[in-house]
Amino acid sequence: MGRTSIPDILEKYEHGDPLTMLTAYDAPIARQVDRGGVDMILVGDSAGDNHLGYDDTLPVTLDEAVSNTAAVDRAVEDAMVVADLPFLSYGASLETSVENAGRFMKEAGADAVKLETAPQGETTIEIVSRLTELGVPVVGHIGLTPQRMRQIGGGYVQGRGDGSSATVEALVATAEQLEHAGAFSIILEAVTEETGRQVTEAVDVPTIGIGAGRYVDGQVLVVTDVLGLSEESYRLSKQYADLNAVVQDAVESYVDDVRGGTFPASENVFDPIDDEE
Numbered sequence: 024m025g026r027t028s029i030p031d032i033l034e035k036y037e038h039g040d041p042l043t044m045l046t047a048y049d050a051p052i053a054r055q056v057d058r059g060g061v062d063m064i065l066v067g068d069s070a071g072d073n074h075l076g077y078d079d080t081l082p083v084t085l086d087e088a089v090s091n092t093a094a095v096d097r098a099v100e101d102a103m104v105v106a107d108l109p110f111l112s113y114g115a116s117l118e119t120s121v122e123n124a125g126r127f128m129k130e131a132g133a134d135a136v137k138l139e140t141a142p143q144g145e146t147t148i149e150i151v152s153r154l155t156e157l158g159v160p161v162v163g164h165i166g167l168t169p170q171r172m173r174q175i176g177g178g179y180v181q182g183r184g185d186g187s188s189a190t191v192e193a194l195v196a197t198a199e200q201l202e203h204a205g206a207f208s209i210i211l212e213a214v215t216e217e218t219g220r221q222v223t224e225a226v227d228v229p230t231i232g233i234g235a236g237r238y239v240d241g242q243v244l245v246v247t248d249v250l251g252l253s254e255e256s257y258r259l260s261k262q263y264a265d266l267n268a269v270v271q272d273a274v275e276s277y278v279d280d281v282r283g284g285t286f287p288a289s290e291n292v293f294d295p296i297d298d299e300e
């Protein structure tokens with residue numbers, strides 16, 4: 024069968040079936056996310072704060088991102104694996120952008136890459152066009168683009184057209200440029216619901232929202248938020264499990280068992296005449 028392909032994604036889009044995407048950064052979680060039936064798994068640079076212990080996404084290196092993607096690739100059978108290009112791994116030149124993006128497909132087994140585009144960001148539009156021409160499928164990402172957080176500062180929700188928030192028109196124009204450049208899908212992050220609706224109407228590729236409201240073609244969330252492995256909760260997200268509590272309970276039980284002498288028990292120990300392991 025193979026993994027979900029771009030034609031599979033576009034077929035669902037044409038039928039009006041909502042697309043599902045979650046992040047993953049390692050093999051055990053990726054395996055369960057895949058078994059749960061999502062269409063796409065994003066190895067996000069949200070690994071920065073959700074997997075690698077950094078404060079945000081900016082410090083994530085190319086090698087770390089390639090390594091995370093390879094781990095996810097080894098665990099996933101059905102979902103499309105999309106690798107997020109880390110901060111400044113693209114943009115310095117067309118040449119290094121293509122080489123770096125290529126590593127995710129050639130070394131790490133990614134099916135597609137994703138990169139962020141500032142409102143009408145010419146450099147990244149050109150990179151999307153070049154990658155697409157060369158056979159590297161690209162997912163666009165507009166709206167709140169966390170790699171530009173130091174510039175955006177306090178302005179969070181995009182599409183309001185005030186302060187550091189882009190206008191709806193600029194975001195629609197950027198989405199159209201990305202579609203024209205060959206992006207097969209576009210992620211919309213933290214935009215007004217009206218922006219999500221207008222961008223989705225303007226382009227003929229599926230839009231995938233995170234905090235982009237109800238009138239988009241699919242949804243993506245950060246898996247650690249969904250599973251309750253984060254320290255915070257967000258309005259744009261939804262927590263479906265409390266793994267922090269599950270893990271903590273399990274660890275406390277193990278510690279109690281060892282300290283209380285109930286682990287290991289007789290069934291956990293080896294006997295010289297019993298070769299059953």
Ligand code: KIV
Pocket residue numbers: 046065066067068069070107164210212233243244245
């Ligand atoms: O890195 C990430 O998790 C993302 C999603 C929020 C779209 O870019």
Ligand code: NA
Pocket residue numbers: 067068069080107
């Ligand atoms: Na990201």
